[in-house]
Amino acid sequence: MTARSIRAVTAATLATALAMTAAACSKPGSTADGSGPGAKDSAVVGIAYEPDSLSPLLGYGKDGNSKIFDGLLALDGDMSLRPALAAELPKVTGDGLTYTYKLRQGVKFSDGKPFGAKDVVFTYETILDKKTNNAAKTELDAVKSVRAEGDSTVVFTLKYPYAPFARRTVLPIAPAHVAGKQDVNTGPFTTSPVGTGPYVLTKWSKGEKLSFRANPDYWGGAPAVKKFTMAIVKDDDVRATRLRSGDLDGAILPPNLAKTFKGDSGKKTYAAKSFDYRTVTLPTGNKVAGDTAVRRALDVAVDRGAMVDKILEGAGKPAYGPVPTDSPWFAKGTERTHDLAKAKKILDDAGWKPGEDGVRVKDGVRAQFPLWYLSGDKLRQDHALAYASDAKKAGVDIKTQAGTWEVIEPRMRYDAVLAGGGSPADPDFDQYTLLKSSLAGDGFNNMAWYDNKRVDTALEAGRRTDDEAERKAAYATVQQELVKDPGYTFLTHIDHLYVVNDTWAALSTQVEPHDHGLASGPWWNVEDWKPKK
Structure with a gap:
């Protein structure tokens, strides 16, 4: 998991009102330099996250x-x-x-x-x-x-x-x-970085936008998009509102909001396959979430298929670990089916007995813990609520709470978090930082404080050889251990959806990592875009 700075966000209702006011007070493309939304040689796109640094x-x-x-x-x-x-x-x-x-x-x-x-x-x-x-x-x-x-x-x-x-x-x-x-x-x-890339940063208004101009001396050729702006819009609903009002030329949106643009002939939706997963951290420091029996029960109590259908509206797939099921690195046989009866039996056998209110108790400890998710992130909120609902049926009471990363990060050692991660480049890229015990507590690395010696050994073996068969065996071991000792409940892998004004040619998407929007999306190659005739 990579550390990133997410600064405090205002309440969604206030943010929506501000965005609509801004849209009403300025006409798209009416900026003094002609670089606003709709301008022929510029693009303004809405992203959800802001970098901590540009170095x-x-x-x-x-x-x-x-x-x-x-x-x-x-x-x-x-x-x-x-x-x-x-x-x-x-x-x-x-x-x-x-x-x-x-x-x-x-x-x-x-x-x-x-x-x-x-x-x-x-x-x-x-x-x-x-x-x-x-x-x-x-x-x-x-x-x-x-x-x-x-x-x-x-x-x-x-x-x-x-x-x-x-x-x-x-x-x-x-x-x-x-x-x-x-x-x-x-x-x-x-x-204020200096680089060799196709764009030069002209201004960074923290919490608002990053503005770029094309580098006329770029070794790969001067871009046709002369001005490019990334608007920082953390709330999904606000991003959709600003796109609809013409304040943005494109934006990343969750499935339920992306589908509202289907009838708009002036816009086009791009779907990007990704390794991006949503998972619940189950920190070892929590008396309930750190119990292996509770973890195993939650792993089968969760209905991943329903999450894909209802939350993602089919734009994704169930996740059983950091590796997607359609990856050649996925270990067949590590899929977990939704089985509430099995979840209850695991808890019964481990001594977690239902109390009068249905919440299980063991040695005087109630099966209850908080689950934090990022404010304004509707996908995380929906995943958290669905997870808590499934857990409740098994007798585990999970209290969902929203907050900024500044609020969440200090609590990660003991409180569960609806987190995200994933890298398509290589299994080492994500799994090492996600699961290596020595990285527990290192920022957003190993957020669950997961500690499994067999996993540690396999992770080292996977990165210390270039023999493909040995590497596949190592990462299969990791996935098999996550079945027996799940320090996280993996929920879904998500396809990223982007809605963009249909005025440019040469747009495409890559297979994307978790960190998306800033350097991914259809603007991964914005330097190659050409205006449509």
């Missing part, structure tokens, strides 16, 4: 598509690796321990300074520095050293053969001449 040294853009920056490699529409700041795919030695990258020539940062090997070395060494506050630095654990050979070649030496290493090098490159001259954690580069 790749602190984790921004680590999965690619950062717009301000480029990595050595990038992912195309089919999620295949292609060269970006590297001139070609890396040369890898037979033992899988050395990766050599030849760099693209003539690339410049947006301040006009040349890009070179020193910037690549600086970026990776800085991220790996213990003083750098990057919660994702374990993703580069395999790196032993990175060195420059001249100004156009970079060589990575690994500690062990790490099969997905090349996919880690979509990580954006920061300029040593700027970021290297200031505090990596607090310096101005974190909010």
